[in-house]
Amino acid sequence: MSERVPGLRADARIGLEIEVEGARYRACCGSDYLGLARDPRVIEAAQRALTRYGLSPSASRVTSGETREHRACEEALARFAGTADAVIVPIGFLAAQALVEALEGQHLWLLHRRAHAALEQAARQLVGAGRGSFGERWEHPDELRAVAAELVDSRGRGALADAFFPASGITLPLPEAHAALGACGAPQHPLVIDEAHSFGVLGPGGRGLAAAAGLGERDQVYAVGTLSKAVGAHGGFVSGSRELCAEIRARAALYVGATPMPAAVAVAARTAIEIALAEPERRERVLALAERMCAGLRALGLEAPQPSFPVFSLSRGLDPQDAQRALRNAGYLAPISRYPGVPPGGALAITLSAAHEERDVARLLEVLEGCRTLRS
Numbered sequence: 039m040s041e042r043v044p045g046l047r048a049d050a051r052i053g054l055e056i057e058v059e060g061a062r063y064r065a066c067c068g069s070d071y072l073g074l075a076r077d078p079r080v081i082e083a084a085q086r087a088l089t090r091y092g093l094s095p096s097a098s099r100v101t102s103g104e105t106r107e108h109r110a111c112e113e114a115l116a117r118f119a120g121t122a123d124a125v126i127v128p129i130g131f132l133a134a135q136a137l138v139e140a141l142e143g144q145h146l147w148l149l150h151r152r153a154h155a156a157l158e159q160a161a162r163q164l165v166g167a168g169r170g171s172f173g174e175r176w177e178h179p180d181e182l183r184a185v186a187a188e189l190v191d192s193r194g195r196g197a198l199a200d201a202f203f204p205a206s207g208i209t210l211p212l213p214e215a216h217a218a219l220g221a222c223g224a225p226q227h228p229l230v231i232d233e234a235h236s237f238g239v240l241g242p243g244g245r246g247l248a249a250a251a252g253l254g255e256r257d258q259v260y261a262v263g264t265l266s267k268a269v270g271a272h273g274g275f276v277s278g279s280r281e282l283c284a285e286i287r288a289r290a291a292l293y294v295g296a297t298p299m300p301a302a303v304a305v306a307a308r309t310a311i312e313i314a315l316a317e318p319e320r321r322e323r324v325l326a327l328a329e330r331m332c333a334g335l336r337a338l339g340l341e342a343p344q345p346s347f348p349v350f351s352l353s354r355g356l357d358p359q360d361a362q363r364a365l366r367n368a369g370y371l372a373p374i375s376r377y378p379g380v381p382p383g384g385a386l387a388i389t390l391s392a393a394h395e396e397r398d399v400a401r402l403l404e405v406l407e408g409c410r411t412l413r414s
């Protein structure tokens with residue numbers, strides 16, 4: 039049996055601080071990139087909605103579980119994403135599943151080798167339902183071109199990939215992947231990208247990697263995302279045309295058969311999105327901090343995402359557990375990540391948010407400098 043390694047268990051979260059085992063630290067964990075998860079305006083709005091609506095919607099949206107807040111959240115998301123509409127689902131993990139269920143036809147599904155489990159699960163579900171099959175995995179656009187062209191048949195090819203891979207610090211070369219998939223000559227080639235980490239952070243106004251590449255539904259590029267990272271709430275979403283969202287509402291088993299997120303969560307998400315729209319300096323700030331951290335890590339000979347992103351997965355050039363202890367002694371808490379793609383000993387996973395300050399980056403780098411080993 040494989041050993042279960044416990045994660046960090048918080049007793050309280052107060053602003054940027056986290057309380058664990060009776061001690062308070064500055065949190066460098068989670069994906070609250072814009073520092074909105076504990077913004078007092080978000081919390082107060084959610085508390086008011088909790089009083090008004092109670093906790094559970096107690097039914098699916100197609101019966102009596104929908105509140106005006108669910109719809110208002112979707113409208114705010116569409117405004118942020120620059121799309122005509124959006125559909126929210128109870129968890130981000132299921133957003134890709136809701137999307138692929140709405141796509142027409144049979145596909146040969148081509149999963150990125152480092153794809154998040156949510157994407158694999160979405161494709162598996164379709165294949166299990168007799169809607170297509172799996173092709174080879176790919177990582178680089180050239181490989182995608184090759185695996186998409188491998189089988190000569192009339193099925194469409196569908197590719198699935200994360201926009202940003204936190205465990206390896208890599209951003210998907212989206213224009214190249216899109217061109218590679220299109221080059222196979224199949225009649226349809228949807229490219230589903232999971233913008234869980236990139237939404238709110240990357241691209242113009244934080245609209246994500248597809249927006250940065252100028253690619254969207256007309257190019258068969260479909261974006262899904264989560265409300266639990268930059269938006270600081272909970273749940274998942276698909277943003278797109280009115281037609282696509284209508285298809286999801288009609289066809290996704292999850293939309294029809296599951297209780298939606300509590301209205302208070304939809305209110306928290308909408309409030310956070312409105313703050314993110316009104317305060318673009320949050321995104322600018324976390325990106326500037328990420329840039330400084332990346333430059334500092336490289337100067338120390340440690341790994342850093344390229345282009346920069348506020349997540350740092352450190353497994354080489356230091357001992358992750360020793361470095362975690364040293365950070366803890368300095369008042370910072372960062373978890374050890376054991377996600378797929380991370381070496382067996384785990385990686386020290388540091389994340390920054392707009393609530394961090396320059397002095398945090400300076401201190402983190404100072405501590406990490408003292409943790410370097412000659413090991414690589």
Ligand SMILES: Cc1ncc(COP(=O)(O)O)c(C=O)c1O
Nearest residue numbers: 129130131154156232234264266
């Ligand atoms: C790429 C990716 N997709 C999906 C998810 C799942 O989102 P949620 O945690 O909101 O269910 C995550 C969360 O860690 C993720 O990193």
